[in-house]
Amino acid sequence: MKKLIIASTSTIHGSGYLEYILPTLTTFFKEANTILFIPYARPGGISYDEYTAIAKKAFATIAKKVKGIHEFENPKEALKQADGIFTGGGNTFELVNQLYKNDVISALKEVVENGTPYLGTSAGSNICGVTMMNTNDMPIVYPPSFKTLEFIPFNINAHYLDPIENSTHMGETRETRIKEYHVFNMTSVLGLREGSWLEVNGDSIVLKGSLSARLFQKDKMPVELATNKEIKI
Structure with a gap:
């Protein structure tokens, strides 16, 4: 049975790296002695x-x-x-590109489906959806496919931001971008706010954290989902 934590972010304001979610991770990874880390997303271009x-x-x-993959x-054997497995945030395009380049998409999907606990944050959460097409990242590389792991039956928009009232910013909102996506695509999108995460056990998906999430479905009004x-879906 698959067991995942799909978190919007690794770091919230005023907190250290993963600090806000460490109590949950203590229980989640209680049977794991060593976590295999997938650093392919390279935030800011840092090295693995x-x-x-x-x-x-x-x-x-x-x-x-x-230990880094x-x-x-042999990354497949690893x-x-x-x-347990942790895929960190950074650039989703590069993350997916490297997963395909190293030919580990199928192996990663298989071991998680068979019960190896998986933590994803940001880009590492984006890849848990049907595709990576709702990432906020710049397309700095061109992966062979946008198809990802399909652990959940919808896509993630991590770091989801609500419009700021009275803001003078004239650019598109996240909601506008997701509406553009749904002109051409059917897959639902969950806007996951900072500090929120999904706990997945088999087919059960529960929203955790203090904030609601915003669900977008093609040709429907967005709805708020309670924590x-x-x-x-």
């Missing part, structure tokens, strides 16, 4: 080693070891042997 060091420091506070000669409630 630099990014893995950040993850190591955070997980050390809950007595968990971290890039440190293994996935198969993993106690601590199961999401059914």
